[in-house]
Amino acid sequence: MAGTDISKQAMMRMPYYLRYLRDAEASGASSVSSTAIGEALRLNSVQVRKDLAAVCSSKGKPGSGFNVRELISGIEELLGYNSRVDAVLVGAGSLGTALLSYKGFSEYGMNIVAAFDSSASVCGRVIGGREVLDASSLEDFCRNNSVHIGIITVPADVAQDVCSELIRGGVKAIWNFAPVKLKVPDGILIQNENLAASLAVLSRHLKNMSNAANG
Amino acid sequence: MAGTDISKQAMMRMPYYLRYLRDAEASGASSVSSTAIGEALRLNSVQVRKDLAAVCSSKGKPGSGFNVRELISGIEELLGYNSRVDAVLVGAGSLGTALLSYKGFSEYGMNIVAAFDSSASVCGRVIGGREVLDASSLEDFCRNNSVHIGIITVPADVAQDVCSELIRGGVKAIWNFAPVKLKVPDGILIQNENLAASLAVLSRHLKNMSNAANG
Numbered sequence: 028m029a030g031t032d033i034s035k036q037a038m039m040r041m042p043y044y045l046r047y048l049r050d051a052e053a054s055g056a057s058s059v060s061s062t063a064i065g066e067a068l069r070l071n072s073v074q075v076r077k078d079l080a081a082v083c084s085s086k087g088k089p090g091s092g093f094n095v096r097e098l099i100s101g102i103e104e105l106l107g108y109n110s111r112v113d114a115v116l117v118g119a120g121s122l123g124t125a126l127l128s129y130k131g132f133s134e135y136g137m138n139i140v141a142a143f144d145s146s147a148s149v150c151g152r153v154i155g156g157r158e159v160l161d162a163s164s165l166e167d168f169c170r171n172n173s174v175h176i177g178i179i180t181v182p183a184d185v186a187q188d189v190c191s192e193l194i195r196g197g198v199k200a201i202w203n204f205a206p207v208k209l210k211v212p213d214g215i216l217i218q219n220e221n222l223a224a225s226l227a228v229l230s231r232h233l234k235n236m237s238n239a240a241n242g
Numbered sequence: 243m244a245g246t247d248i249s250k251q252a253m254m255r256m257p258y259y260l261r262y263l264r265d266a267e268a269s270g271a272s273s274v275s276s277t278a279i280g281e282a283l284r285l286n287s288v289q290v291r292k293d294l295a296a297v298c299s300s301k302g303k304p305g306s307g308f309n310v311r312e313l314i315s316g317i318e319e320l321l322g323y324n325s326r327v328d329a330v331l332v333g334a335g336s337l338g339t340a341l342l343s344y345k346g347f348s349e350y351g352m353n354i355v356a357a358f359d360s361s362a363s364v365c366g367r368v369i370g371g372r373e374v375l376d377a378s379s380l381e382d383f384c385r386n387n388s389v390h391i392g393i394i395t396v397p398a399d400v401a402q403d404v405c406s407e408l409i410r411g412g413v414k415a416i417w418n419f420a421p422v423k424l425k426v427p428d429g430i431l432i433q434n435e436n437l438a439a440s441l442a443v444l445s446r447h448l449k450n451m452s453n454a455a456n457g
Contacts, residue, residue: 038446039439042421046398069423107445125340135441175448183261199451200444206257208283216447218440224254225433226350229415230322231253232431233390236414 169196384411
């Protein structure tokens, strides 16, 4: 099956290819070369060719290039943008509220069907069009609604408990925004998103530059 | 100077160490071993020792371990949590609004001082306590206010223009949420945050699992 053996790194490049290809199609191009894509995205053209061959049955013929429409369809299918995946979000604090209010996820095929929080003062509130439910019903909700993605935006010290509960409820993939490493059984995917770590890298760069200027 | 030669990967582990150490201090521990930290965070203890030695002058003596308070201070200083860095955010759409509404950044020492948008219908609106300013004043604003971090949440096709403008205004580090590779001069740091790519990895995992179950 196309795409089955695609690496995580290649998967993470796919949204960049898709963006480029949609732009190319909008400006009237029907075929593109891996060299042109590589130059635009600053990637090695051999890598581009290998990545795209995995989603496009016609491969990229030297001289003629890849068919733009076929590539777009292949990548959209690979990324699941045409299907819909249901997710729950746990932790309706500041970050959770921001993610619930973000309207961009549906574009990527992800639908946050419910939010959960353990605080009585938050439960019952409506954020981004979804009522916040009591965290005690999390496991049952996931099982009864066949939810397979859990988004964790709770404080670090309770993230592992939430994670275990999601998995007991049948969740197969966790998007973790809590700054803690989670332990999961084999077969469960954890995708960590660490905004604090990114900020650390940014502010470190500024400090190094200012040290260099002053020293 | 302590920490000057710390790798980006080590920097990204620091928030995890800090979280662990704050928890340890809260529960009364005054010293910790690199082995204990490594087990809790599922990292190699040799790597932990090396990372922490860079922020702690007393090193970790075999048997006695690292001093918790000293490590916390060292990491907080390294990460800039005690100082304040000003940032601007460009693109007050759905994601920009979510980030402006998020109250957690100040905890990490980052202060978003202003937001910008090119759309007349958004300019003048107040989001997360900040008025959205006209994007035409972006470069001058950064220069006049010595802003060194720019957060890009505009659509991909205008992200490069915004990036160049930020750099002309004196910005040294870019936090890029647009799904596009940006070109910058030497010395400017780009930290990419690609939520679409993370979602791609998550939904791919689900598809592979369902293929395995059906096949």
